[in-house]
Amino acid sequence: MKELKNLNRVLLKLSGEALAGENKTGFDEHTVRGVARQIKEVVDMGVQTAIVIGGGNFWRGRTSEGMERTKADQIGMLATVMNCIYVSDMLRQEGMKTRIFTPFSCGTFSDLFSKDKALEALEAGEVIFFAGGTGHPYFSTDTATALRAIEIEADAILLAKAIDGVYDSDPKLNDQAVKFDEISLEEVLDKKLQVIDLAATILCLENRMPLVIFGLEEENSIVNTMNGRFTGTYVTV
Secondary structure (H helix, E strand, C coil), X not given: CCCCCCCCEEEEEECHHHHXXXXXXXXXXXXXXXXXXXXXXXXXXXXXXXXXXXXXXXXXXHHCCCCCHHHHHHHHHHHHHHHHHHHHHHHHHCCCCEEEXXXXXXXXXXXXXXXXXXXXXXXXXXXXXXXXXXXXXXXXXXXXXXXXXXXXCCCXXXXXXXXXXXXXXXXXXXXXCCEECEEEHHHHHHCCCCXXXXXXXXXXXXXXXXXXXXXXXXXXXXXXXXXXCCCCEEEEC
C-alpha cells in the first residue's frame, strides 16, 4: 500500500453511525471520547484538522417515506450540527480549541462559513468543524466533505467509516467481497463503487483530492492512518 506522506492539513469525515457504536442511534460516549483523544494526538503532531460528521445516527432522510426531500434534507443538516456540537465539546474536554462553521446562521451555536476564517482558525491550532452540509438539499455530507476539503486546500480526506475500506461489493451482503488496498478515483467511477456519492467523487477527481478510507472501530485507527499504518483503502487521484 502506498505510504501516506506530508499530511499537514486533513479533513476527517466521521460517520454518524460509527459514533453511535453499538447503540445504533445517538452517541456512544466511550467511542466518541476515544475519537477525541486520537484527534488530540493528531493535532499534537502538528496536523491542521478539519472535521465533517454525518447525521445518520439521528436521521436518514432519504429513507423517510412521504416526506418532501427538501424538508428531509434540512432535518439531516440539523442532525450534523448536533453531532458537531457534541464532538466539539468532547474535544474541548481534552484540552483542544474548536470552532464550528455552518453555511447558514445558527445564532450563537456556530460561525458562518468563510474560507478565510476557517484557514485562520486552522493556522491558530484550532480544530474546526463543518456542520450543516452545503446548506442546500440534494447534497450529501460526502459532497460537503469534498467541497470543504478542496476549499481549505487539504492534503487528503480521511474517511472514518463503519466499514473498513472499499470493497468490490457490499461486505454486509456478500461474505466473499474483496477489499481493495489501493484504487484510483477513475476505477471507483468505472466500477460504480459506492465509496462516496457521485458528485463528491467527481469533485475529488477534478481537483485531485485523494481519500483514505478506514474503519473507525479499529483500535487507534485515526492515529495509525496518519502515521501511514492502516488496513483500509487508499483512493488515489
